[in-house]
Amino acid sequence: MAISSSFSTIMDELAACRSFSSSIPQSPASFSGAGGQHPVLEFEYCDVPEQWLEDDDGIDKLWDGSTATALGNGATPSAPAGNDVYVSDKPPPAPAPKWLRGRKPGPRTVGPVLSHVEAERQRRDKLNRRFCDLRAAVPTVSKMDRASLLADATAYIAELRARAERLEIEVKVKQWGRWRPSMRSWRCGCWGSARRRRCA
Amino acid sequence: MAISSSFSTIMDELAACRSFSSSIPQSPASFSGAGGQHPVLEFEYCDVPEQWLEDDDGIDKLWDGSTATALGNGATPSAPAGNDVYVSDKPPPAPAPKWLRGRKPGPRTVGPVLSHVEAERQRRDKLNRRFCDLRAAVPTVSKMDRASLLADATAYIAELRARAERLEIEVKVKQWGRWRPSMRSWRCGCWGSARRRRCA
DNA sequence: GGGAACACGTGACAC
């Protein structure tokens, strides 16, 4: 995906990032923070967790497909008693794959609150895609967790701004030397020297 | 807060951002996405929601302080039946302030899952502070929601990189012209022209 | 075992 500098259309354009992972439903990377001991798989674009890349239907495929053994526990049927899984009448669930972290989504049943659940799910997916895009845009990502990614992105922005500013000054200094061709021994690298000459 | 370009210490340094909001426990900004019709308050650093700025104790102050009327409903006492608030035996809660969005934190009771709750709360706060820092680092934030912020940050990084790359080429072209003082009519601004001359 | 991190469903709110 080519990173565009257009601000008005970036939101739609960035969604193309998710298409990279639709071909690898198997063996996604776990989203383990701080440690990163999981094998980094051969993602084409950025080695981010699978949840960051899948679109809304991709998660369904991820959970309902070959990894369907992870389903069946929890069983939050969309309406009341959604999260009170503290009760111990749950059957022992089948061992989920190690790369699946967090609560498992319940079966997609119809209900009055399903639209809300689905909307929230899509919002989470969109946020994950945005994280994926940011992860791809920041080359200096120390750790894989979100907080570190945000911190690295902030630091990278500051570094880029400082670098661009320095280069701009450098270009301006050189261009100023060009604007006065009568000056014989103009300086390029030293900004202070050129400035003193300009002020003189 | 001055944005540092040091990558190793940025995570600790960025945490200083939260100290700006500790003096304004009243009238925080609501975190409304896409609309942003709320009055933008006079934050000293960045006009982000209060939850993005408060540290871990700040939320306690925010909820337990003068806005304590918002407490008492929900009443998730930390252990079982935490989220099954669909049951209608709740008393009508006092009207919460309009700038308090989302589920209200229950009273801080001791329990076996309290540490988990507190850890998750601190994790959310840390993430919010990172969002605040990123929001402050990106000057072109179109909307206030997180997804837009991430998209804008990604686009801004791409723009900064392109700008820095262009400037670097420009500087190199100028420096290359300087490295060959025998060339009489060297060009500064046009990269293609200088390149053709270099390849000639 | 416990800390860390994420996903999930849900309540509340804004528009």
Next chain:
DNA sequence: TGTGTCACGTGTTCC
């Protein structure tokens, strides 16, 4: 009204 967003507590997994 419906849609979008966020905070919250919780379940789950990994180290």
